[in-house]
Amino acid sequence: MTKGEFEILLVEDDPRDVKLTLHALRAEKVGNSVEVVRDGAEALDFLFRRGAYSDRPADQQPKLVLLDLKLPKVDGLEVLREIKSNPQTRSIPVTILTSSTEERDLVESYRLGVNSYIQKPVDFDQFRNTVKTLGLYWLVVNRTSPPQRIPDAATP
């Protein structure tokens, strides 16, 4: 997706989950464009325009990041930490979308500044409802702060 405009960054390693999530997003007509990355390292590369994504325009950041916790290379909590500790990305809403119901994951996520935490329901209909609510809220109802134009030099 080099076209430019996109709204959602989906960080998900399982291809079946990618398929189901994209299906649900399409079915509920949420998010016109979704960028998918398959592990934590790629997600960070994408967001901070490194490696394969180094030529990505600086002013195009996602309006919502859907983040799985269990990821290869760099796990979801680490990705969350990086996003929330960097002024360039701190204002991007992040929603954890995971199977885990572990309290410590929940607590840690909120400690790191996650915007919402959602356990993927087994029931696909419920999942579709959840995705719909999520998209409506973060992409339509909620008003985020405008993307910060901070020069690269200011990166801590």
Added chain:
Amino acid sequence: MSRTLTWANVLVSGIALFLACAAFVVYSVVTFRDMVVRDLSVQAQIIGTNSISAIVFDDAIAAGSTLSALAAAPNVVTAGVYLPDGTAFATYRTGPGDSAATPGLRPDEDERSWFDGGYVHLARAVFLEGEPVAVVFIQSDLRQVNVLLIRYLMIAMAVLVGSLAAALLISSRFRRSVTGPIIGLAETAQIISREKDYAVRAEPAETEDEVAVLVRAFNEMLDHIQGRDEELAEARERLDLSLRSAGIGTWHLDLVRARFLMDDYSHPLFGLPPGTSVRRLEDFIGLVHPDDREETKRRLRDSLAGDAPFGMEFRVLRGEPNEARILSSRGKVYKNREGAAVAMTGVCWDITELKRTERAVRVLNEELEHRVEARTQELEAANNELQAFTYSVAHDLRAPLRHIHGFSRMLMEEYGAEMDDGARGYLEDILQGTQRMGRLIDDLLALGRVGRQDLSLQLTGLGSLVAETLESARQEAQGRNIEWKINDLPFVMCDPGLIRQVFTNLFSNSVKYTGPRKHAVIEVGQVTLDGETAVYVRDNGVGFDMQYASKLFGVFQRLHRREDFEGTGVGLATVQRILLKHGGRIWAEAELDKGATFYFTLKGFGEDARPVGENETSEVLS
């Protein structure tokens, strides 16, 4: 003793009498001699006076007759009148006498007398008109004096003997009254010292004098000694019994006499046959295990040199060579006035068994600790595994289930129209199965969380928990005709999150089992049963048969068929686990087709539990 006293008496009176008699005799002798000399002097004067004319006229015969008048004095042996030139003028002689004796008077002397050879001699000058004209000389024997003397001596002897006899008699009389009790006392003392029998007593004196006081005092002293003796014997018996029962041996080190003593109870402790003599400290040290000897010596030296009491544990070799017994010993040092140690007394006893037991206990303790540690580690490992397992269940089992449900749903939606009823039915079963399994997994995870989670207790109004829970219960029961009766509920110390889950599960249960009722009633409130506060949730649902009540709270235990009522069989198990964790309990009363009542108690009920109005909340009090 009585003889000594008698003889002393006799001796004292004898000496006194003898001295008195001797003085008497000496006095008599002196007096008699004076008398004799005076007699002779008078006679010499008479003869001298009578002889003057004879001398003047040189008439020797007349002088001789004058001298012959001396015949009247039988004791006169010789006499004579001598002229100044020493020639005999006239002489008189009756017996042999001392013929050699001569008047020998010096010119300035008037008279002289002397005793010589059993005779008394007297010479007297005769004067005529102041001029000495002659000397009268008389020699007299002492027969008469001696007879008198002998007579006096005899009297003195008689008096002496008589007096001594009287003294003897009197002292033997006294002996009975004075020395008798003293002798009795002496004999009693002798018996006591010989036989060590303090029960005997001295015969009391008949008189009331110092001797009687002495005898009484002696007897009283014996009373005291006998009392002490008995006490001592009892104390010794008790001590003996204690020492024997406890197997305590005693030892004594006499530094003055350089002796070591050990009692009979010590011998078995050191493995010695009874009666073995251990007389020197070196012998005692020799009984100590070679490895402990230096230490024992050092400790003994330290105690003797300082003020610290002696105390140590040492090994001894006894019986079998390799059977080392452990003894404990304590000692006390005795010092003289200068502060130098003179003796040390101590006890020792066998602590081998004690040590063995201590060691065994220590070993057991260590083993136990090891075991506890090992078990703890095992438990921790198991716990970690369990957590990993639940995490894995949450993550890895739910994911495929989600995929199955998701793709089945998509299949149904996208290709359902192309399938016949049979295929669609199967697909429907797959969807239901995965849904049920999802619920089951979620419920099991909740149950597992209750076990792992620590209680975070706080004073909570159960009424407000019920109010919060009611929201979701009402949503679940949408479209149903349910009457909720909410009564007053207490404030209680509990984990609000978990107790909320209790109400959620119980309400969900009631909603489910009142399903067939057109008008369902669900009631919550509190009752006091046997003095205990219990909260109840009552419904008019289908109830259950009480004979299965015990199965109600087991995991996966269900009393209804799945076609009738959907459920995982985990909800009530979770409720029970939560309440047990709070120190409470849960039970149910029901009748088939009449409804069920679930009661539960919490440990936090009690003094904190009191009814409050439904509209009151915990914030009011906090």
